[in-house]
Amino acid sequence: MAMPDKDSEGLNEWGRHESLEERADRRWGELLQELRVAQTGVQILLGFLLTVVFTPRFAALPDTDKDIYVITVVLGAATTAALIGPVSLHRLLTGHRLKPQTVAWASALTLLGLLLLLSTLMAAMLLVLRVALGGSAVTYVVAGLGGWFVLCWFALPVWALVRVRRG
Secondary structure (H helix, E strand, C coil): CCCCCCCCCCCCCCCCCCCHHHHHHHHHHHHHHHHHHHHHHHHHHHHHHHHHCCCHHHHHCCHHHHHHHHHHHHHHHHHHHHHHHHHHHHHHHCCCCCHHHHHHHHHHHHHHHHHHHHHHHHHHHHHHHHHHCCCCHHHHHHHHHHHHHHHHHHHHHHHHHHHHHHC
16 A cells, blocks of 8 residues: 655645554554444343343243344344454454554454444344333334434444535
8 A cells, every 4th residue: 555645744644644554553443442342242242142042931932032032143143253353353464564454354344243233232122122012113113223223323423424524
């Protein structure tokens, strides 16, 4: 990758006095902080999900709820893999002078992990609310929650980015 162009004040295209490698180091540190938050929550959620099957009430669940449970556990496991994947990427690629690429790949894996986390949470909410409340309102509540997550996690950041780029 070529070095970014510098303006008359010595700032690169990112508005900082940093090389490509320094930028990769900074972005890696920021990504690790973000992953710590997400990984902890996902691991706790998956831990709870894995215990549900061993409760006495699980056997009495209708087949539909058992199917939702299995889908939720699979999504939770996939989420865990995606959000821990950047650690493996970093560990296996360290020392090979691929830091900028590693950060880009890890960022993409993290975004995938967030999408999987959204799916996991919606499936878990669907199961919990079906068991707790039953009825047709559950679908609307889960859809509303899904919309709220999309707004908070994706729409707001995209809106802010578009607004800043428009000046």
